Amino acid sequence: MQKTLYPPFLKEGDAVAIVAISGPVMETPVQAARKILEKEGFRVHLGAHCLDQVGMLAGKDEDRLADFQQALDNPEIKAILFARGGYGASRIIDLADFSQFRKLPKWLVGFSDLTAIHLHLEKYHICSIHGVMPNSYAREGGEVARQALFGLLKGKTTKLASPKHPLNRQGKAKGKILGGNLSIINHCLSSPSEPNWKGAILVLEDLEEQLYHLDRMMIQLQRSGVLSQLAGLIIGQFSDMKEGRYPFGKLAEEIILQHVANYQYPVWVGAPIGHEAHNLPFIHGANICLEVTDEGSSIDYLQN
Incomplete structure (x- = not known):
């Protein structure tokens, strides 16, 4: 790393x-x-x-x-x-x-x-x-x-964790934690601000997007080669998501998981990151270890 x-x-x-x-x-x-x-x-x-x-x-x-x-x-x-x-x-x-x-x-x-x-x-x-x-x-x-x-x-890097989620995909991975708001990540693709995604652990969250917009953005991440390069995925809060004229038929988390179904890396669903009041901080760009087990999910910061 x-x-x-x-x-x-x-x-x-x-x-x-x-x-x-x-x-x-x-x-x-x-x-x-x-x-x-x-x-x-x-x-x-x-x-x-x-x-x-x-x-x-x-x-x-x-x-x-x-x-x-x-x-x-x-x-x-x-x-x-x-x-x-x-x-x-x-x-x-x-x-x-x-x-x-x-x-x-x-x-x-x-x-x-x-x-x-x-x-x-x-x-x-x-x-x-x-x-x-x-x-x-x-x-x-x-x-x-x-x-x-x-x-x-002030330097108190406590563990970020949450209980088990039925949609979690178990596993362990190490890499840089990158990402945040899905709409802005899409906005930054092919720009001078796009990072190197190889081996990254990607965080996704968003607010008040129509579900088909979410699907479209995930397709963009797929077609841009982002999803295939990852070492892990952290799905945070997708708050107040909206239906379009016709129901999409899936939850936000299910839409995301559909687009990473062909990859083997661990997926943490329900991380306390996003637009809810319980929005815990993380050090963006840090090297971390992501662990998803049958008991829950967590990240730990690694020494450089």
Whole structure:
């Protein structure tokens, strides 16, 4: 397995930045997140345009990029917490300069639309954190996920696990854990942000997609050669999925499993990763061991 770089873990008194590069956020949840972070012992910097809005975006492209670039380049900032998902990260990712970041890496944290950032960083072999974002720190039922994220930022890499699932496919595999939101993974195929999938353990989750859209995206992963290269698959939360005009006839998990039926790698179904309140963090790009047994599923982080 290829070596990966972990940015330095955080300690009390470190500075973090809240930056909005995707959808717009309201002031109330951002200020609530600020108080929560300060209670954890962090100093909080807000992006100058964090509360901007232009349509469905958190401000103009150039302003979102400026906030992101400033946080990337500021050596005082030890982690960048993306305010929320939605849409917009891919509009600026090719304009960002990662040269200073590569010299002094820091944790970049988010999920959903920020899957584009996670995948992009993999070409530098720098790890990031797929986890809950400030816009939902105060979400009801989300305290466990939030505290798990803060623990991970401080270096507490606890095991990610869930009980057995009837659709699990047992086995054991080692590889890099990559992925996140299925729609964004498809969006990044054949782009400069697409990683090397060979031997990877792929994570998939999504929200509010029609089931036939899910089937179409899985076909794209199949035809692009992604699924055949994997060492393992982790199916997270597929929340509020929708039927089209005609019922598709399968659950989201069943659709995914149909497209990997010809491969022998282990499949973990029902991982606590996605858009539900119980969205546990993982280190994207890390080398892991995935184990799926008749008792349940788990991942453990491996040393480089």
